[in-house]
Amino acid sequence: DYITWRGDLRFPRDKFNEVDNLILSSLAYLDFDGIVPPPPAAWTIALSKVAERNTEQMAKFAALDHNPFFKQLPDLFDKAVESIRYRNVRLSNYVNIVDYEKAEQFSAVVFSLQRGLHFIAFRGTDDTIVGWKEDFQMSFMDAVPAQKQAAEYLNSVASCLKGRLFLGGHSKGGNLAVYAAAFAEKEIRDRIITIYNNDGPGFQTSVIESEGYQKIVNKVCTLLPKSSVVGMLLEHTGRYRVVASSDIGIMQHNAFSWEVxxxxxxxxxxxxxxxxxxxxxxxxxxxxxxxxxxxxxxDAVFEILQSTGAKTIGELSKEKLSLSVAMIKTFSNMDRNSRRHLIKAITLFFKESQKSINKTIINDIDSLLPKRKKEIERAD
Structure with missing residues (x-):
């Protein structure tokens, strides 16, 4: 709807805004391999030209219809290409890394909006199991491989770009955008206008307290749907805004449900x-x-998932029997101490979950009681 309404105006006529940020952050999930030049890019390609050469990749991506977060992307891409606003946006410096040994999933691309103005988009967690493992690793690592890669990417690519910068990403991509800015060189950091974290997880305390993070925190715009789950992980500081969504629960993580x-x-x-x-x-x-x-x-959870032979969540959903066998095998092969720690972790999680559920129910009842009391008094 936004592209239909605003798609006739180029960026010099109507400045870049928060909705543009989410659209480009979503397009960063697409496969531009072999079409958009990798860094250091000496040339760029217009989005309209990407469409002419992207038939095979788009067909492959459209096949991911089991994933509700991805299935609308081909339509978004088509609408963007048809619009005056986006079709001449130029893409460059595309990188896509999936390393199973390092448990790293990282991808980014530069969208040059007009002369001297660029949006650097970091891809969020994709369909790969290794990408999801990296998300979980954020709970105990000060910096996961993708975060370090994001900082290196920004320092390298931005030094070749002239002008001001916007950074952004959806889900883990938002986290990477903030991390990259926090650990960028000062000259690059000073060129950044806004960093958009679209329902991405927060950070460990060590990152939040770092000098670099404190210098960019006022440039961070965190956007969270009302029933955010991913964006509630770890800690955020600075301003955030709550976006209305047409979906419910964890499905509000789907950027296409955010109301504009x-x-x-x-x-x-x-x-x-x-x-x-x-x-x-x-x-x-x-x-x-x-x-x-x-x-x-x-490690235990993802050893189970990867032992099925599946490399993506989609493949895993088709291997339920293999998953069950892998769970039993991995659990039985664990040493006694590891097994004890795994059981403790799972038990604690369910224990804390139950406490939260009970507390939520009590709070809901307490909030309803005054309202019910007033209704009874009015009836009398």
């Missing part, structure tokens, strides 16, 4: 109680586990 009015989002007042309860559950659970126990838990 004109050049901005429709905002809600507060994060849902369920999201706050989830955040408290995860925090309380992690506080009871030493970092090495968190690492053991993550």
């Amino acid at each position: 009015e004109g050049p901005r989002f429709i905002y809600d007042t507060n994060i849902a109680k369920s999201s706050i309860s989830f955040k408290n559950t995860v925090r309380d659970w992690l506080e009871q586990l030493a970092p090495e126990q968190r690492a053991e838990f993550v």
Whole structure:
């Protein structure tokens, strides 16, 4: 709807806004391999030209219809290509890394909006199991491989770009955008206008307290749907806004459900109680586990997933029997101490979850009682 409404105006006529940020952050999920030049790029390619050469990749991506976060991307791409606003945006410096040994999933691309103005988009977690493992590793590592890669990418690419910069990404991509800015060279950091974190996880305390993070925190714009789950992980500081969504629960993570009015989002007042309860559950659970126990838990869970032979979540959903066998095999092959720690981690999580559920129910009842009392008094 936004592209239909605003697609006739180029960026010099109507300046870049928060909705443009989410659109480009979403397009960063697409496969531009072999079409958009890698860094250091000596040339760029218009989005309209990408469309002419992207038939095979688009067909492959459209096949991911089992994933609700991806299935609308081909349509978004088509609408963007047809619009005056986006079709001449130029792409460059595309990189896509999936390293199973290092447990790293990283991808980024530069969208040059007009002369002297660029949006650097970092891809969020894709369909790969290794990408999801890296997300979990954020619970015990000060910096995961993708975060370090993001900082290196920004320093390298931005030094070749002239002008001002916007940074952004959806899900983990938002986290990477903030991390990259925090650990960028001062000259590059000073050129950044805004960093958009679209429902991405927060950071370890060590990152938040770092000098670089403190210097960019006022440039960070965190956008969270009302029932955020991913965005509630770890810690955020600075300003954030709550976006209204047409979906419910964790499905609000789907950027296509965020409600738009004109050049901005429709905002809600507060994060849902369920999201706050989830955040408290995860925090309380992690506080009871030493970092090495968190690492053991993550390694054990993903050893089970990867032992099925699946490399993506989509493949895993088709291998339910293999997954069950792998769970039994991995658990039985664990040494006694590792098995004990895994059981403890799982038990603690469910224990904390139940406490949060009970607390939410009590709070809901308490909030309803005064209202019910007034209704009875009016009836009398």
